[in-house]
Structure formats: C-alpha cells, structure tokens
Amino acid sequence: MGKLIYLDNAATTKTAPEVVSEMLPYFTENYGNPSSIYSIGGTAKEAVTKVRERIASSLGAKNNEIYFTGGGSESDNWALIATAQAYEAKGKHIITSKIEHHAILHACSYLEKQGYEITYVDVDENGIVKLDELERAIRPDTVLISVMFANNEIGTIQPIKEIGAIAKARGVLFHTDAVQAYAHVPIDVDEMNIDMLSASGHKFHGPKGIGFLYIRTGIKIRSFIHGGQQERGRRAGTENVTGIVGMGKAVELSFSRMEESAAKQKELRDYLIKRIKEEVPYCRLNGDGVRRLPNNVNYSFQFIEGESLLIMLDMKGICASSGSACTSGSLDPSHVLLSIGLPHEIAHGSLRLTVSEENTIEEMDIVIDAIKEIVDKLRKMSPLYED
Amino acid sequence: MGKLIYLDNAATTKTAPEVVSEMLPYFTENYGNPSSIYSIGGTAKEAVTKVRERIASSLGAKNNEIYFTGGGSESDNWALIATAQAYEAKGKHIITSKIEHHAILHACSYLEKQGYEITYVDVDENGIVKLDELERAIRPDTVLISVMFANNEIGTIQPIKEIGAIAKARGVLFHTDAVQAYAHVPIDVDEMNIDMLSASGHKFHGPKGIGFLYIRTGIKIRSFIHGGQQERGRRAGTENVTGIVGMGKAVELSFSRMEESAAKQKELRDYLIKRIKEEVPYCRLNGDGVRRLPNNVNYSFQFIEGESLLIMLDMKGICASSGSACTSGSLDPSHVLLSIGLPHEIAHGSLRLTVSEENTIEEMDIVIDAIKEIVDKLRKMSPLYED
Amino acid sequence: MYTEKVMDHFEHPRNVGEIENASGVGTVGNAKCGDIMRMYLDIDEDGIIRDCKFKTFGCGAAVATSSMATELVKGKNVQDALLVTNKAVMEALDGLPPVKVHCSLLAEEAIHAALWDYAGKHGIEIEGLVKPKSDIHEGEEAEEEEY
C-alpha cells in the first residue's frame, strides 16, 4: 500500500497489532463455543467474561449490563426498536435529533411505519441539540430520547449530561449512540444518566463486526435477535469470541492512553484547522470549535464537489471522506450539514479528515499542500467559481 | 490444551489456519472501509465482492442475492421477521417444523406476539418433516414455509427439494436454515426451489460472528438492521471485512474437498454408531440412519443424565455436547428429542458427537472406551438403573 | 463453571450406593426434569446418623451436592441434620452457578424426605421437619422470559 496517509478514522480504524495478537489463539486453539460445558469452551467463556467486565468498568456500569452485538448499527436498532416495543403500553413517541447516524434515523423510519411517532429535534449551527426544544418535545407518551454522544461527520459532542438530566427528571429513557465517542472521550453512564449506549469495536482500533449495547438494570429488555440463550437470552447467536476478545484488547489500549492520545489528536486536529482556515479561501469549518471530538476536522470548500476532491486526494495517497462513509453510495448531500444550515451546494463540497494518534505533523503538512492544490484545480474547472 | 479430542463440530469448528492467514492483512493493512472511495477501501471492497461471488456460485445463485450478516441467528431472524412484515398484505401465516433451531422458533414466538400465526409441523421418529401434514397446513394466507436443511442435534437431512416443490406449486415462499448443511452437503437453490437460505461461517471452519442470507431476486426484501447503504441498503453496518474474507476462504476450502471430507466423516460417524450400538446396552441412535449429516452421531443412554456424561468426557479431554449447545444454560430436555418421540428421562441422557475430517479412528476408539466406562459408572450411581 | 470442590465431589463422589434395611429412605426430583436423588440413612438408637448413602440421576451439581450432603449429615443427630440446608451444602462446595442452585435444594429435600421416612417409621417427631414435596419442581415458578 506504500506511504498512505490515513485520515478516515471516523469511518474505520486500523486494527491494532496487539488486538490481532490477542485474537489469534481464539481462532485455532481456544475455539470452543462459550456456551459449551467442556474446558476449551470454558476458556472462551472466561475471555468473554473478562471483556464484559472491562467494558462495564470503563463506563461505570455493571457486568451484566453489557450485551455484545454485531456492531454499532445493530446496537442502535436494538436499542430503538426493541425498547419501543417493550414500552408500547406507556406510549409510542420517541425523540431524537436531526443529525443522528442513519442507523438511528432509518430505525426511526421503520418505527414510524409501525405506527410510532418520532420527533426530530433541531440542532444549532454548530450541531448542538437545542435543549429547550428537546424538553418541549417531551409528552406523556414519550418513552425514549435517543441523542448521539458525538457526531460522526462534524465531531460535535452533545451536552449528554444535560440531556440525561432532562430525561431522568421527566421519566423518559435515554439512549445515546456513542459509536464515535466511546473509547475516545470519558463516559460515565451514572453521572450522565445514560440508560442505554451503543458502541462499535472498529471505531477504536478493534475489529469490525463487533460492538455492544449497554442497558441499565431495570429497563425492560426485549430481544432483537431471537434464539439461543447467549447474552442471558437477550441476544442470540454463537458469541463472536475473537471479535469480543479483540474489542476487549482495544478497550484496554484506548483507556490506558486516552489522555495522551486525545492530546496528540487535538494537536493534529488544531494544526489542520488553523492552516486550512488561513491558507484556503472560501472555506468554512463545520461543527463546534470546542465541543468537538479530538480527531475530527470538517471543512466545506465552496464551488467544488466532495467526491472529486476525495479522488484527487486518494491519487496522492491520502484517505479522507466526504460526509459519512456509511452513506456513500447515496448521492444526497449530508443531512448533518444541511441540518446545521449549509446550503446544498456547499454541503456537497465538504471534506472530513479524522486523525489517529499515529498520524504526524509532517503528514498534516503534506495533506494541507495537497488540499490547496486540488481545491485550486477543481475550482478552475468549476462553472460556479468566479461566475 | 494438550491432546483434546474435539467432537463438537456442530456447535462450532476450529477456524482453519488458512482462513486466519487470509484474514490477517485485512486487519492491519487493507483495513479501509469498503464503502469508502480511496484505494484501501477499494481493496477491501474487492475482497468482499470476490467472496460474494464465490458463495453465490457455490449455491447456483446470483451475486446480488447474497447478503452478509452477523451469523446464522441474524440470518434466520431477518428471513422470518422481515419477510413476514413485507408480505403482511398477503397474509400472516407461516409454517415451520417442530425441530427448528431456537433462532427460528423464538423468532416465530416473537411474530406470534405481533399477531402472526405459526403452524409447527410434526416430524416422524427419525426427525423427518411430515410432508402431507406440511402440505395440508398451507392456507390462502400462508406466506412462508421455513424448514431447516439439516437438524443440528440429530443430523437429519430434510427432503428439501420436495418441500421446495410444494412451496413453489402453492405460491408460498420457502426459507431454509442451512446453518448445519451449507458447505457440508451440496445445495442448489434453483434445483431445490429455495427462496431464502441462512448460513453461518463458524460451522464450516470459518470465523464466528459472520454469516449470510441468500434471498432470491424478486422477493420483497425489508431490512432487518436499518441504517447505512451497505449490502445494497438491505443490511446496515460497516462490513465485517475480515469475517467475510475468512468465511470466503472457508467456503473455498470446504467446496474444494467436500466429497473426500464427507467420506472421511461418514467413516468416523459410522464407526462410532456401530461400535456404540454393539457395545453399550440400553442405548438408542437418534435421527435418520441414512438421511443424516456426515458428521453427526446422537445417542441416548438410558438411566443417565447428559451433563454428567459430558463433564466426565471433558475430564478425559473429549469435547461433546448434549442437545444443542445454543440452549445449554437451559435445563429443559431438547425439544428436538421430544419431537421425535423420546420420553423426557431418555431425552435427558443424550449425547451428540459431531466429527470433523481432522478426527481419526484412533480417537474414536478412545472415545468409545471412555463412553463405555462413564456410562457404566453413572448407571451404577443412578436410582433409575436396575430399579 | 464448577468450583474445584464441586468437581472433586463429582469425580469422586462419596457414599454412593444403597443401605439395606435403611432407617429412612427419601427420593425426590423427577426423571422428566432430569434429576432424581435418593438418600439412605442409617440411624442408631440415639438418633445419630451412622451412615448415609445416595443414588443420583442428574447433572454434575446434583451428584456433587448429594455427595457433599451425605458427608455433612454423617455423624450428626437427626435434629442437627436439619441444619444441612441447601445453603450449607453450597457453601461447603464453595458455591454453585445460579442456574444450579435448585440442584442443591434437591439434596436438602432428599435428606428431609429420608428423615421424614425415618420419623414416620419410628413414630418420632423431628422439630421443624415438614413433609417434603414429592416433586422438587412443584413449587418453582417458571422464570419470565421475554422474546
């Protein structure tokens, strides 16, 4: 692959080599089914238990509140759909925000077709949920508020503690999609009054295809995937032991160096933000300046279109993203950028750079030079520029 | 782990070392998100496409009829729940068998609570679905028949082609849970009139946490996990690239040596069956003598209880199972064994041995001696024996 | 899943067998549920349990709790034998998985059943002993399951 500069860590991350090493013995030696009775099953089961404990303690949660899933999307769907069904008798109203990930928004569309009512709360121009609007949206039949911890496109971190407090005061459950935030910023489910939380392993140097859902004790839990007795009968399917073990190692690594890693990322992030602002005309930083994930930079460049920009960056060995990778294949401009008030044509010209602690300032210099050159080239080709 | 004799291949299999090697580069090198636009995403995407093609051709299906999932349970839930919802307008009746895996049966319970009606067709004493009963169960509002290809406990292979023909003639969709059969016995979806088929990677030396659902073109597909545009918008979630690549390699290995492998397994299976029958009194072979998975042996030993037997086998380094591993944690006797007519107390004393081609006749000799000794010891301890 | 002590008692169960002309015999459990335990007591004139044997059809925990229970009641007088509760048996085994607690109840009930049999035969009343359920599963309630 040569000298790549990978700046798409919000889409997915490189699996850490330590994570892979940790997984290996569970493929070919301790491959037993954790639900089985014999020793190699027991070894697998112990490993799974250890990871459950590690994740629980990282959140200030209890071991039996952590349920493994096949990833962030499954966690989100489970949290919304099964909870809506479990609390149907109380009401069929759910509140969420306009800038959620599609895993939340499309699960909501599904629920709407099933007769549920969803209120989509606005965000301000930095992407922060309007708390007063959120509070006003609560009705007697509201059963759930779901607001993401941090946005995957613009990196804005929501006032989760405040939302949790509102939800608690009003007796409404609170779920947060923390896929971008977990293992990146500190989270305490009790302090923040979080009742359910989704996370996904591959967003913090764990493997793909594994995630978890935290569900606070006392909440009525319905299964989403029905079948065997795994996960205390709540999530069927032979445990993805290697995935769980890998995610566990990634959790360990992330939490052991969270502060240094965040500091390093912020340095890179702020360097990118500053130089681009100073050196590229007609650009706009999207998202909040302060309440922002350590790894996220999101700029709109007027008069140009994102895909062209990405391909030209790729030609220079730079991996970046325009809007959310999960929705590429769709040609619509990002709903997040539209929600923070960007006009369509500007939303189309957005670039997301998400760093990891492995990146360097030298790489940032290369990237900034490339952006300047490419933006210039594309603008020269654009019928909108100097029109 | 020392000299283990692993005879629980129906619960899960050892991931083949070739499979692990194939996966490795996708953890730390080609880790890009397949939905992204840059080259390392492209490499991942190509790998995913190749596996899709390989699986499609293994079934006589088309590439775009294969959807990756997080495992067999998810595939089963998707096939049943989303299809039921998609065809609601036609009717709310589904037919299945009494000996399905819990992933099917519990998804059916869920649907029943949602107002669907399920008919559970009986099986004969060998575990074969009663075709006349199945046919009589079809009503104008029947939308789906779901019958497993082969049973996970007793190994009985169903008359899938005949069921497919009935379903086709009566205009009803046909899903088969082929988790135990796929990559073990030949399957052709056209010849057998299969409309949907579930499979799971870890049952044929692939990794855990990955599976697929085949859905015939033309069938109305609803998503089960809603969100991003992955799997052509039908199954959201960042693709589990390593899992997919690993499953693909396992498919390649299995299909390239299916006949030899089945022959080897049958030799071991039949040796076990014969010697146990001859040398252990008061035992009963469960399942069909002929229409049987190459790897499956299932015996009931009167007067003793399965868990005790398993633990004693484990002490001798032999991994086996009693009933279905997926339901251990439950203390009820297997619904499969009850459905083929076993009394409760006999169902409790059942032992499943599922071989792989890596096992040897020498191992079978050790196992048989162990069984004889243990059964004898437990019977001497049993208040039911010689009573 | 089991402690070392449980495994030890399972692998080398103490006091397996029958006692001919036992002073009291109790059988509890239900083959349908996969567990039957029979306890034989040999009790001397002073009400001291001289010997105790068992036969069990059941899981590893059932075997281990039977074995431990026989050890615990041996040498006790009938009154003190009542103190060999399922909790006492579990503690002596360093614990059982939650799903296996009922197996230890089986052991307690088997002792009670044997004592009841002994008391009935000898016209004795043992303080605090109530008629054991014939089927240990009778009183249990199904755990609520949600799908």
Next chain:
Amino acid sequence: MYTEKVMDHFEHPRNVGEIENASGVGTVGNAKCGDIMRMYLDIDEDGIIRDCKFKTFGCGAAVATSSMATELVKGKNVQDALLVTNKAVMEALDGLPPVKVHCSLLAEEAIHAALWDYAGKHGIEIEGLVKPKSDIHEGEEAEEEEY
C-alpha cells in the same frame, strides 16, 4: 470503482475551460444536487464542431464524462453530435458504476443544451433535437426504498 479510462479523464481532463463568443453554450444540472455541467461549442459555417470546452462541478464521473464528451463531439457536425449519447460516452470510458449513470446523462444533456442554444441563435433546426430539460433531475423518479 472507476475504470482506468475514467480515471485518466478525471486526472487529465481534456478541454477544460470556456470559449469566448461560443456558438452555443448549455448548462445543465443543479448545484443543489451536487452537479452542474456547462458545455461550450464553437461551430463553423458548415455545422462542424471546431472546438468544445466544458466546466463541471460534480463527481469524478461527471468530470470524466464531460471530458470524454468534448472529445467525442469535436470534429463532428451538429447532426452527428446527437449520436454522442450517454451510452456512447460510457462505452468510450469502458463503463461507469450503476450509481453513476446519471452523470453521463448530464454530459449528453449538456451537449444537447449547447446545440439547442446554437440552433436557437442561428434559427436552425437540428433533426431529433428536443428542448433539453433545464434540470437533469426533473424527470427522474426516486428509487423506491424500503426500510
């Protein structure tokens, strides 16, 4: 995802720019949808396209199809230029991913719009040329999505 030819035309687009006092200019697409294409034609008295230039705001496929389209129409007479359909452009590029077919339609429409402009200005009728849609997305129907 793109063929080598597409990448080549994207990396080195031919005929980028404007033509002053062009014989015909056509703009299609919609910035809201993320794609605008403007085509400039320089046509001589015999109706031969002497030169052709473009400006495009759009994805990689949009740039490549613009570039290829200009190459294909250059030297053709206005009537033959109509044969430069989106299919022809796609074939010349060795194909496009299905999701990108509409970008090639944009190129076809841009040529038509420029020709229409030329024909209008010169009072000529080009056989088979119909008034182009002002917005290429107008006639499209949303694909049915099921969740």
